[in-house]
Amino acid sequence: MYQIKNDSFIRPVIRIAVFEENRNVRNSILQLLKFELQMEIVGVYGNVNEFIENLRQSAPDLVIMDITIAGERGGSAIDLLRKHFPHIQILIETSTEEDSEIYHALQAGASGYIFKSDLKDKLVQSIREIRAGGSSMSPQVAKRVIEMVKRKECPVEPSVVDYKLTVREKEVLTYIVKGKSYKMIGFELNISYETVRSHIKNIYIKLQVTSLTELVAKSINFHIV
Numbered sequence: 001m002y003q004i005k006n007d008s009f010i011r012p013v014i015r016i017a018v019f020e021e022n023r024n025v026r027n028s029i030l031q032l033l034k035f036e037l038q039m040e041i042v043g044v045y046g047n048v049n050e051f052i053e054n055l056r057q058s059a060p061d062l063v064i065m066d067i068t069i070a071g072e073r074g075g076s077a078i079d080l081l082r083k084h085f086p087h088i089q090i091l092i093e094t095s096t097e098e099d100s101e102i103y104h105a106l107q108a109g110a111s112g113y114i115f116k117s118d119l120k121d122k123l124v125q126s127i128r129e130i131r132a133g134g135s136s137m138s139p140q141v142a143k144r145v146i147e148m149v150k151r152k153e154c155p156v157e158p159s160v161v162d163y164k165l166t167v168r169e170k171e172v173l174t175y176i177v178k179g180k181s182y183k184m185i186g187f188e189l190n191i192s193y194e195t196v197r198s199h200i201k202n203i204y205i206k207l208q209v210t211s212l213t214e215l216v217a218k219s220i221n222f223h224i225v
Helices: 023-033 051-058 074-084 100-107 116-131 139-151 169-179 182-189 195-208 212-221
Strands: 014-019 039-045 062-066 089-094 112-115
Touching: 014 023, 014 051, 014 116, 023 039, 023 116, 039 051, 039 112, 062 074, 062 116, 074 089, 074 100, 112 116, 116 182, 169 182, 169 195, 169 212, 182 195, 195 212
Parallel strands: 014 039, 014 062, 062 089, 089 112
Antiparallel strands: none
16 A cells, blocks of 8 residues: 655645556556646555555545455445445446446446546546436446336336426436436537536435436336436
C-alpha cells in the first residue's frame, strides 16, 4: 500500500481509495486521475486483507473497487463497507459481464458500475456523476439491470403515492428506465448535462432511493412512469 498526496496548496474535493489486485489496472487508474486537481488518491491497495483498517486510515469519500478482488465477492466487500462506512460511495470496476455479479453489487449498495475497458473514457466522468448525487452506469449495464428487474417475480401495481415529480423529471425518469445515459438524455430533451444530473438528484430524493437499481425497480414495479 502507498499513498499519494497532492501539492499542499491544492485542496482536493474528492478523496479516493482504490482496491484492485491487478497492478496494471491500478497504475492505469492512478494515471487517469493524477492530473485531476479535484481528486486525490489517498490509498491504493492490492487486496482486502485489512479492508476496514485501510479505510479508517485513508478516510476516503469514494472507493473504486474490483468486484472480485482477492477472491472476495464484490458484494461481500460492499456489504462490509456499507456497514462500517455508510457515507463512503462505491464505484465498482470489473471485466466480468455476469448478470448476477452486476445485480448483486448494485443491490448491495454500489453507487456505480464501470467496465475496465471503459476506464480510460469514463472513469473521471463516473466519479463526478456519483459525487453529484447520481449513479454512474453505462447504457449497456443499465439495460441489463432493467431486464433483470423485469424478470423478477414481484407484484406490479400502479403507485398510489404522489411523488410530486415535475413533468421534466418524469421525462428524465422515463429515459433512465429505458437505459439512456445522462448525455443521451440531455440530447433527447435539449438540456445540458448538468441539468440532467440536477433532475436525477431531485428524483432520487423524491422517490427516496439511493441507487440506480432501486430507482429503476421502483419505477417499473409501481408504474411511476
